[in-house]
Amino acid sequence: KQEVTQIPAALSVPEGENLVLNCSFTDSAIYNLQWFRQDPGKGLTSLLLIQSSQREQTSGRLNASLDKSSGRSTLYIAASQPGDSATYLCAVLISGTYKYIFGTGTRLKVLA
């Protein structure tokens, strides 16, 4: 059974710091992996999608990497800003299914 874990559960950093959020999954048979952002009481916004054949994706100050063999993905946020404060979730799409398995998220707070 696929399980997705995100560590740490919560993180506070000063503005301007570069940071890394971690996502690990137990079964490497995935089709893709997505990183989402969720603001309190709101829906999810897709940040980056990495196909299983890719190693990384970049969008602005965000860079996501994928190491399928070790079951790990990282989301790198450069020069963090208070507006980056949110919960970040990763989700993996199990190969051969239409099902995304979500992690429980990392709650990020960037202090001004």
Added chain:
Amino acid sequence: DGGITQSPKYLFRKEGQNVTLSCEQNLNHDAMYWYRQDPGQGLRLIYYSQIVNDFQKGDIAEGYSVSREKKESFPLTVTSAQKNPTAFYLCASSIIVGGETQYFGPGTRLLVL
């Protein structure tokens, strides 16, 4: 503006009552999904639909029902059989099922009176 709308934002259910959550999208997506989010837990899939008049159970379908009579609409009914319905419900859509970015609505918070 294209997107997904969910209504209402808050919904209160009385004991033994069925309630229906609305989800509408104007993205021309074939696939739609319903997730439940509980504090400290990841999203869990309730139902998904690949195409009009077709839908499949997810991991936690018991106590819920759906319909997909129109491409734009995928309403979720929380029946009285769902004994612990208090949660945040999220609707999503994608161009096709699997392999594509999912776009999420703003969510409906269901509370039990």
